[in-house]
Amino acid sequence: MNKAPLSLAELNALTLIVTHRSFRKAADELGLSASTLSHMMRTLEANLGVRLLNRTTRSVAPTSAGERLVTRMAPLLREFELALEEVNAFRDLPSGSLRISASEPAARILMEAILPQFLARFPQMSVDLVTDGRLVDIVAEGFDAGIRLGESVPQDMVAVALGPPMRFITVASPGYLEQHPAPSTPDDLQRHRCIAFRMPSGKPYRWEFEKYGQALTVNTSGNLTLDNVEIMADAAVRGLGIAYVPEHTVAQHMKAKRLVSVLEDWCPPGPGLFLYYPGHRHVPVGLRAFIEVVREIADVG
Incomplete structure (x- = not known):
């Protein structure tokens, strides 16, 4: 047979x-x-x-x-x-699937404007968005592209800015600051309750500051460690300590005066989010269309 x-x-x-x-x-x-x-x-x-x-x-x-x-x-x-x-390139509109690896904050930013516009413009495309705190190897794990902070993008990748520079800031609730005088320098944080961030590797994230060209990295102390910046912001609102988070995640809390920025002059902007993909591989039609939308919205923003 x-x-x-x-x-x-x-x-x-x-x-x-x-x-x-x-x-x-x-x-x-x-x-x-x-x-x-x-x-x-x-x-x-x-x-x-x-x-x-x-x-x-x-x-x-x-x-x-x-x-x-x-x-x-x-x-x-x-x-x-x-x-x-x-x-597929001969179609009027690209079709197929696009697999993207992103951190949870990056995924939320995609949902605000980029994904809705992309899917509306290219209805025959589908997007598989995988959120993961790890910096994954997008080639080995079968992704078309990844989205991470500029400082984390591998050097052998082609990177496209997803938005403006991003700033990490230290924030606390007015109630917390009534009981604990606001820090004047990053070293003062050692006398405060700080809400720590645990990276996917399990290591604590060290807070980074800079002023007049002087860079400082601080190991903070506190009795609360979290692995989600949105929850860190909520914890700060509840007066549980000072949090170090991306500015855009606390914009609404600050506007409503639920949080106050401290050490403002020690928190300059840094590289923002970037879409990245392998430069040595053929770029799929769907990914090219996605990059087009990203560039349009990034330019408008």
Whole structure:
């Protein structure tokens, strides 16, 4: 009996499983159930007559044969994607999906104007926006682009400004400042309750200040540590201490006088958010359209 020919769908599924080291994550990306994907891989292995994946109840990893096949197939799958992109370029409007990695604050900024305008202008496009505090490798994890602060963008990426420079400021509630005199210098923060920020790596974020060319980095002390700047702002409003957050996240609180800026002259603006993508790869039509919208809105802003 002749074995069934290999399908592109099976090879693409194998690549995603090896990339994610997970049946569940690959199945989610493909819109399949994990059991369907597992059956697909057993069929592929049977047709090839070789085991491609080592499975346990907790993990999945490629065998040597599976690793070799994925490595050899990667350029061919990429060529297939490029061929579809070339056809897509002949459409009046681009279609397909765009996968973007962003921090949660960046995702909120996208939702304000950029995403609504992009999806309205290009209704045949879909966007998969993944929020993650980690600075992920967008190439290795299958993203078309990422959005992070300029200082975090890898140097080998093409970066497009998403907005103006961003400023981190220190804020506290009027009630807190009634009981604790406002700090005059960053060193004074050692005598205050500070709301610390925990980075995705688990390390505390060190507060950075600058004045007259003098840069200071402060390790703050306090009894509250959080991992979300919106919640940090709420904690400061409740008088739990001084928070160090992006200015735009507390603009409404400051306008309503629920928060007051301190150490104002020690908080200059720094690089804002940037959309970035690999410069050495073909830029998909959908990503080019997204960049067009980003540049328009960034210019207006």
